[in-house]
Each structure stands twice: as C-alpha cells, then as structure tokens.
Amino acid sequence: MKQYTKYLYLIIPIIILIAGSFYFLNNKTGKNIPVAKGLGNIVQTNSVQAKKVTSVTSTKVNGYEINFTRSSYEDSMIDGSSEIDITKDGKQVWGKIMDQDFSGFYVDEPGDFIKNADELKTKAIKDITGNGIPELFVEGYSGGAHCCSHSYIVELSDPIKVLFDLDTGDNGIEFKDLNHDGIMELSTNEDVFAYWHTSFAASPMPEVVLSLQNGKYKADPKYMRKPAPTDAEIKKMADSVESWSGAQGPDVAWKYAINLIYSGNVASAKKYVDLAWQSGDAGDFGAKAEFWKELDDQIKTSPYYKDLSSFFNLQ
Secondary structure (H helix, E strand, C coil): CHHHHHHHHHHHHHHHHHHHHHHHHHHCCCCCCCCCCCCCCCCCCCCCCCCEEEEEEEEEECCEEEEEEEEEECCCCCCCEEEEEEEECCEEEEEEEECCEEECCCCCCCCCECCCHHHHHHHHEECCCCCCCCEEEEEEECCCCCCCEEEEEEECCCCCEEEEEEEEECCCCEEECCCCCCCCEEEEECCCCCCCCCCCCCCCCCEEEEEEECCEEEECHHHHCCCCCCHHHHHHHHHCCCCCCCCCCCCCCCHHHHHHHCCCCHHHHHHHHHHHCCHHHCCCCCCHHHHHHHHHHHHCCCCCHHHHHHHHCCC
C-alpha cells in the first residue's frame, strides 16, 4: 500500500482543482449593470451579418435587353450596389457596376435613383440626338461628400455607340437644346479646382458645355465663349479683392480669373490678376508667376483640356 501513497500527493490536488472549477462555472454571479429608468436592460451583442437582398429586372428596347440589378442589405445601414448591362442575343454588349446607385435621365427635371427596369425605361432612355435612335443615359453615384459621379450615354444603335463616358466628380449633367436643332447639348461644371488651395465651398466650378461631335460628346468652345468684360468691370472686380489667400471669404480671389478663362477671355483674366494680385498676402503661391504656373498645371488635369486647350490659350 505504501507504494501507492506517493501518488496520492499528485492525484488529490488535481481532483480538488477539477471540483473547484466545476463549482465556479455553475455558480458564478454576473455583474449588476445600472439601468437608467425607463430604458430597460441594454444588452451588448456581437454584430450579425446582414442578409443580402438582390433583385433583377429587365426591359427590351430597340432589340436590346437592358437588365437592372439592385443589391442591398436587409435591416442594415450598409450601402448596396447597382448593375446595368445591355445584352443582345444572349451576349453582353455593354455593362457597368456602381458601388451605390444609378440615377436616371430627365430633361426638364432632376434625376432620381432608379429602382427597377420599368423606371430605367421611363427615366433613363430617350432619343436625345434627334436621329430616331434612343439613348440610355445613367449617372452612377458612388457616395461620399462632394464625390463621385460618373455619367454614361449609350446609343442603342446596331452596334451600340458610347457617346459619353466620363467622371464628373461632384457635378451632374443637364441637357439643353441650346441651338434648338433637336440635339441635346450637355451642361456641367469643371471639377478640377475642388479643394485647390481652398475649401470646397470656395472652389471655382466654371461651366463646361459639350456638344455631339462626330459621334461623341465633347467640350465645345462655341457654347462657352462669352463677351469680354470692359476694363472698368475688371478694375471693379480687382478693387474688391482684399487678399489672394484661399482662406479669405466665401470665394477665392482667382475664381473670377478662372471663370474668364473658361469663357474664352484669358487676356481679361491676366489683366484682372495683374490688378488684383496681393504681393503681401499671396497665400500659398508666393509669386504671381508661381500662381500662373500652378493654374496652368491644374487646368491640364481637366478631362476637357484636350478639347479646350486652344480655347484656353494660356501660353
């Protein structure tokens, strides 16, 4: 018997440890959590993945099937996504996916988010070129403050033609028949000066007008050019400038210069800058030549620059 006694010194502590653990697990008391009157018990739980809900509808236009897919998350604040694709004889000929939503076409009123294929047909398909062939117009919005829109215009011809496919930033597109010929022009605003040395609210957003040229919508100086201001008007604007710093006032001092450039009046813009320049308070630029160099570089980032470079004539 003595030969087993030495093992008891090892076995007994193990038995006590197991028994103590069993007692603790079955008799532990939770913390008392104070609860505000009228609120009831508040229980914090792990988040549960929301159920994804997907709907698919389609409509037929001009021999094409246009499919609209909308995905969202049930009982959740999580953003969904939209997909539009065009098929013919069972084969996809065009398609786009947007992280949030597509909005539809309106000539006389603002667009709205598309919910199904019926709305796609009524809000986003119309003959805007006057040739009797309908176009699909959609604007995708990815969400976020001051961002981001992408516009598409697809002619439902055989084969299809993409007339417009461009990021328009924080700006949408308006349709205007400016010369009353039955063909819509597009009006939007330049986005490359957003946050350029200033806040978004003070950022210049000059108008850009596009017309249908050789099967594509391109920026058109013919609709953007405006009469040059008089020297007296330029001086009046220059005299109102108190600082060239981007931190001053609701608008930056160079907004007027940029608007003049986008109306084909670069000579007037240079006169204005010469008169309005504030050497003692030049903000981020330091020197007038530095301002012009940075402005030239910024304009060259515009998606419309290729069509408008000779119109700007900054050199």
